[in-house]
Amino acid sequence: MLDRNLAELYGVETKRLKEQVRRNIERFPEDFMFELTKDELEDWRSQFATSNREVMGLRVAPFVFTEHGVLMLSSVLNSNEAIKVNIRIVRIYTRMKELLLTHKDLIAEMENIRRKVDGQDEKIEQIFSYLQQFVRKQETPRKQIGYRTDK
Numbered sequence: 001m002l003d004r005n006l007a008e009l010y011g012v013e014t015k016r017l018k019e020q021v022r023r024n025i026e027r028f029p030e031d032f033m034f035e036l037t038k039d040e041l042e043d044w045r046s047q048f049a050t051s052n053r054e055v056m057g058l059r060v061a062p063f064v065f066t067e068h069g070v071l072m073l074s075s076v077l078n079s080n081e082a083i084k085v086n087i088r089i090v091r092i093y094t095r096m097k098e099l100l101l102t103h104k105d106l107i108a109e110m111e112n113i114r115r116k117v118d119g120q121d122e123k124i125e126q127i128f129s130y131l132q133q134f135v136r137k138q139e140t141p142r143k144q145i146g147y148r149t150d151k
Contacts, residue, residue: 001070003063010074011081017073021063024076032069036061 003021007014021028036044041061065073074086100107 001065003065006065006070006073009081010077010085011079012077017077018063020076020078021073027072027076028069031066032072033063033065035063 003017004014007017010017021033038061071089074082074089
């Protein structure tokens with residue numbers, strides 16, 4: 001996601017968002033966030049047929065955030081929205097962990113089923129082959145039985 005979209009989502013100015021990222025740059029490795037290069041920015045600009053560069057925000061190279069960067073960003077911003085998002089993320093993570101732990105028996109059973117099914121590809125292909133032959137036989141017209149009239 002782009003910095004300006006996240007700034008809007010978190011209820012802060014883009015300038016402030018970038019400022020906080022720069023102050024906490026060690027929290028944003030390259031797989032969390034990167035800044036568009038001059039070439040990338042030029043390519044991006046060429047995608048828009050507009051004369052108003054201020055409205056498009058194309059004067060300065062934006063920061064681009066990955067999923068992990070969006071999560072980290074919610075922890076370094078101090079807006080009410082960022083705090084709410086951060087709390088939601090922590091609650092969701094905790095809930096997912098609880099679900100995984102309570103359903104580990106189910107996960108183990110699924111793993112057992114996977115092991116049993118593993119290597120059955122040839123048998124499944126053979127079943128499909130028989131089914132296709134059966135369907136073809138059903139689709140071929142049958143010889144008509146009964147009396148024929150010249151009508």
